[in-house]
Amino acid sequence: MVLDTKYQRFRDEVREFATQVVAPKASHIDQTGEFSWDTAKEMGRMGLLGIPFPKKYGGAGLDHLSYAIAVEEISRVCGSTGVTLAAHVSLGCYPIYASGTEKQKRKFLPPLLKGDKIGSFGLTEPNAGSDAGATETTAELAGDEWIINGTKRFITSGAIADTMVITATQDRSKGVHGISAFIVEKGSPGFSPGREEEKLGLRGSITSELVFEDCRIPKENLLGQEYEGFKIFMQTLDGGRISIGAMALGIGQGALDASIEYAQNRVQFGKPLRKFQLIQRMIADMETEISAARHLVYHAAMLKDGGEVVTKEGAMAKLYASEACMRATSAAIQIHGCRGLTNAYPVERFFRDAKLTEIGEGTSEIMRIVIAREILGR
Amino acid sequence: MDFELTQDQKLIQDMVRRFAINELEPVAAEIDRTREFPWQNIKKMAELGLLGVIVPEQYGGAGLDFLSLALVIEEISKVCASTGVIVAVNNSLVAYPILNFGNGDQHKKYLPLLAKAEKIGAIGLTEPNAGSDVAAFESTAVLEGDHYRLNGTKRFITNGREAGVCIVFAYTDKSKGHRGMSAFVVEDGTPGFSKGEHEDLMGLRSTGNCELIFEDARVPKENLLGEEGQGFKIAMHTLDVSRIDIGAQAVGIAQGALDAAVKYAKERKAFGQSISEFQFIQGMLAEMATQIMAARLLVYHAAVVKDRGVPRFSKESSMAKWFASETCMNAVRMAVQVHGGYGYSKDYAVERFYRDAKVMEIYEGTSEIQKVVIARSLLQGT
Numbered sequence: 001m002v003l004d005t006k007y008q009r010f011r012d013e014v015r016e017f018a019t020q021v022v023a024p025k026a027s028h029i030d031q032t033g034e035f036s037w038d039t040a041k042e043m044g045r046m047g048l049l050g051i052p053f054p055k056k057y058g059g060a061g062l063d064h065l066s067y068a069i070a071v072e073e074i075s076r077v078c079g080s081t082g083v084t085l086a087a088h089v090s091l092g093c094y095p096i097y098a099s100g101t102e103k104q105k106r107k108f109l110p111p112l113l114k115g116d117k118i119g120s121f122g123l124t125e126p127n128a129g130s131d132a133g134a135t136e137t138t139a140e141l142a143g144d145e146w147i148i149n150g151t152k153r154f155i156t157s158g159a160i161a162d163t164m165v166i167t168a169t170q171d172r173s174k175g176v177h178g179i180s181a182f183i184v185e186k187g188s189p190g191f192s193p194g195r196e197e198e199k200l201g202l203r204g205s206i207t208s209e210l211v212f213e214d215c216r217i218p219k220e221n222l223l224g225q226e227y228e229g230f231k232i233f234m235q236t237l238d239g240g241r242i243s244i245g246a247m248a249l250g251i252g253q254g255a256l257d258a259s260i261e262y263a264q265n266r267v268q269f270g271k272p273l274r275k276f277q278l279i280q281r282m283i284a285d286m287e288t289e290i291s292a293a294r295h296l297v298y299h300a301a302m303l304k305d306g307g308e309v310v311t312k313e314g315a316m317a318k319l320y321a322s323e324a325c326m327r328a329t330s331a332a333i334q335i336h337g338c339r340g341l342t343n344a345y346p347v348e349r350f351f352r353d354a355k356l357t358e359i360g361e362g363t364s365e366i367m368r369i370v371i372a373r374e375i376l377g378r
Numbered sequence: 379m380d381f382e383l384t385q386d387q388k389l390i391q392d393m394v395r396r397f398a399i400n401e402l403e404p405v406a407a408e409i410d411r412t413r414e415f416p417w418q419n420i421k422k423m424a425e426l427g428l429l430g431v432i433v434p435e436q437y438g439g440a441g442l443d444f445l446s447l448a449l450v451i452e453e454i455s456k457v458c459a460s461t462g463v464i465v466a467v468n469n470s471l472v473a474y475p476i477l478n479f480g481n482g483d484q485h486k487k488y489l490p491l492l493a494k495a496e497k498i499g500a501i502g503l504t505e506p507n508a509g510s511d512v513a514a515f516e517s518t519a520v521l522e523g524d525h526y527r528l529n530g531t532k533r534f535i536t537n538g539r540e541a542g543v544c545i546v547f548a549y550t551d552k553s554k555g556h557r558g559m560s561a562f563v564v565e566d567g568t569p570g571f572s573k574g575e576h577e578d579l580m581g582l583r584s585t586g587n588c589e590l591i592f593e594d595a596r597v598p599k600e601n602l603l604g605e606e607g608q609g610f611k612i613a614m615h616t617l618d619v620s621r622i623d624i625g626a627q628a629v630g631i632a633q634g635a636l637d638a639a640v641k642y643a644k645e646r647k648a649f650g651q652s653i654s655e656f657q658f659i660q661g662m663l664a665e666m667a668t669q670i671m672a673a674r675l676l677v678y679h680a681a682v683v684k685d686r687g688v689p690r691f692s693k694e695s696s697m698a699k700w701f702a703s704e705t706c707m708n709a710v711r712m713a714v715q716v717h718g719g720y721g722y723s724k725d726y727a728v729e730r731f732y733r734d735a736k737v738m739e740i741y742e743g744t745s746e747i748q749k750v751v752i753a754r755s756l757l758q759g760t
Contacts, residue, residue, distance in 0.1 A: 134649075198725075334739060337744060338504070341581065
């Protein structure tokens with residue numbers, strides 16, 4: 001794919017940041033589970049936390065292709081930082097930008113897009129994963145406040161977020177059509193971040209519960225119209241999936257980079273690994289699949305930039321990129337042998353990080369249903 | 379081929395299954411987190427004969443066959459793969475070569491220790507610059523009077539930190555290539571023998587994996603295993619045997635993952651029904667079960683071939699190991715997938731299975747090496 005030179009320059013800029021700032025901390029934050037505030041602040045300063053949003057709200061005024069490139073380049077060295085960026089932009093900020101009133105945008109977006117605040121998105125619940133319509137969290141209007149009750153789970157950046165978009169049902173009997181979306185600020189009475197998850201991968205990103213116990217938020221924090229929550233989160237996920245595709249693409253590329261270097265240098269049976277056909281096979285498959293994934297991800301991003309609905313394309317990009325990423329990270333450890341299982345090399349981290357891309361923001365099974373439905377109809 | 383298990387085989391399978399559920403499963407997540415070597419359970423298993431399954435009764439073992447050993451490793455690995463490989467290494471990588479290549483004195487001295495887990499065994503073959511290319515190792519042994527002087531470093535040694543009896547490979551005559559390789563039994567406490575840092579690995583974290591370091595280590599002459607120059611033969615034959623157990627371990631992990639996925643699929647509801655009603659989930663469960671059955675049959679077949687005394691079974695053993703390890707990887711991936719976000723958290727065992735599985739495709743010969751062994755066997759008509 002030949003990209004305009006402005007994208008090349010942007011990629012170079014992000015790559016330098018990823019190499020200089022993000023990569024040196026990647027193994028440490030994975031092992032300790034620490035969130036790197038320094039990195040988040042620096043991403044804010046560079047404008048990465050507000051890439052695809054207009055400058056008038058404090059954004060960088062760039063497009064979704066640039067955003068995909070940024071997520072890719074950062075994930076290439078650190079999946080945890082990649083998912084933190086993706087969750088902030090696509091899940092925390094985008095729904096406010098797409099569905100908020102002008103007043104809400106003016107109020108909430110500037111600190112988020114400049115990186116002074118972190119955003120997150122509370123959709124998943126203990127009993128509502130793929131079936132997001134099974135949301136049990138409730139919202140009730142009492143005077144000029146909404147009263148929220150319920151628990152969200154597996155929320156990226158949940159415990160550190162300042163501004164959250166959450167879904168809650170106003171009427172369970174209406175299923176998905178009873179759900180509304182709300183903006184909740186940290187410090188709202190009755191809100192507390194719940195326990196943090198111990199995860200397989202992405203351990204340098206924060207995943208936690210959000211607990212609402214008679215949590216009170218102002219009436220004007222309703223996002224969109226009442227009962228529009230389903231539409232809002234489906235639209236949010238359509239875009240979010242492109243960024244998870246970009247993240248998978250980046251992790252896969254990082255695994256390939258490491259494999260190429262190792263195959264050049266490691267000598268067995270008197271020659272470098274790169275001379276063995278079974279190693280060449282793995283490298284060739286990785287390169288081919290990652291290239292295909294990149295095309296799908298960029299294609300979906302470009303369509304979105306053109307104002308198209310990207311339900312099918314976003315799902316295809318995420319589905320293919322995440323599965324390619326899984327194969328690439330497994331092959332990368334394979335090429336490294338036992339050393340690939342130690343944290344002296346990044347590939348075991350990539351392998352653990354990769355699995356989430358098949359699950360988060362819609363499992364591969366949901367992606368297939370979405371794609372099939374777009375082709376076959378409901 | 380008929381795999382109707384004998385009464386004895388069924389008995390041991392059933393006993394180990396119960397022991398694994400009662401004793402191993404409750405601590406599996408904890409020892410994964412702490413990297414603690416499960417000595418207490420190893421001692422209990424030794425009382426049941428599991429540390430010397432294939433060791434003759436006269437040396438304190440259970441005196442059973444290799445199919446029984448495969449059944450034991452499979453059942454243990456269903457709940458705790460770390461414990462599975464500890465037992466596998468002690469049996470097939472340490473006790474077996476001593477039994478097969480050692481002399482009467484060595485049998486009497488070491489087999490009871492290993493079978494009763496008074497000492498745990500380890501084997502040192504891999505080195506920093508010699509992984510798949512086994513013969514590229516650099517360790518040397520020089521005979522000086524009644525001792526060999528051993529120098530070199532072995533890496534990624536399962537059971538290493540806890541091992542009291544190690545089989546170590548070194549060149550006694552580098553000029554002869556792999557025919558100059560010899561095997562030694564080295565005891566912990568041997569002057570000049572020390573152990574490296576505990577490796578912090580992605581999976582199989584409780585196996586005491588470390589380097590074995592030999593700096594002018596003085597190994598008694600009588601600790602030579604077999605004859606000088608037999609090392610490569612000992613290593614290759616031993617790996618042919620032990621790969622069956624890695625296959626069994628992979629089948630065990632995969633079955634554990636499938637069991638967890640079936641349980642979760644029945645419990646979890648989405649879109650108003652059990653997720654087990656969805657064809658995607660059914661498809662994954664069916665693929666897992668079919669591949670696991672095929673892998674199990676390959677593993678049992680290889681064990682039976684070995685038990686029948688067929689002299690060469692490299693092909694059968696490599697096919698079992700390669701196919702079972704790939705099956706295992708597919709199974710753990712799908713098991714996490716069935717669990718969704720929950721499978722990505724340490725609250726469910728499949729997260730651990732996922733990390734444990736990957737090494738199945740790497741140790742005791744990578745999948746690439748297994749394929750080369752299989753192909754060579756086909757091309758040479760053996």
